[in-house]
Amino acid sequence: MNKAVITVVGRDAVGIIARVCAYLAEHRVNVLDISQTILDGFFNMMMIVDVSQANGEFSELVDGLGSLGDEIGVRIRCQREEIFTKMHRV
Template sequence: MNKVIITVLGKDMVGIIAKICTHLAEKHINILDINQTIVRDLFHMMMIVDISTADESLEELTAAMNRIGEEMGLRIHVQREEIFEAMHRI
């Protein structure tokens, strides 16, 4: 399994989850875990996805998430699970 962490932060609006999940489904990326919260108007989502069967590379996924983020006014960060875990052990 090749796991990637996707984090999303920004102003809450209709369609954030739909837009991101639609892209992932179209590229055969499986969502393993998802957690989202909204505090007042601030939206935060963290996803763990498996890109083992993806139709795009990690670089292409990152670029696509950056495009979605720009379109929707969100900050979307994509990183490999092992890097995420190493960063949060310090």
């Protein structure tokens, strides 16, 4: 399995989860785990996904999610799991 971590942060709005999940489904990315919260009007979501069956290169997925975030008014970041883990090790 080839995992990645996706984070989504921004002002809350209708349809954020739906748009991100639809994009992932279109690109054959499977959502393994998802957690989201809204705090004082700010939306925060973290997803663990399996990108082993994704169509296209990982860099295309990263760029596409970034563009989607610009379109819907949030910041979407996608990192390979091993990079995310190393960056956030205490």
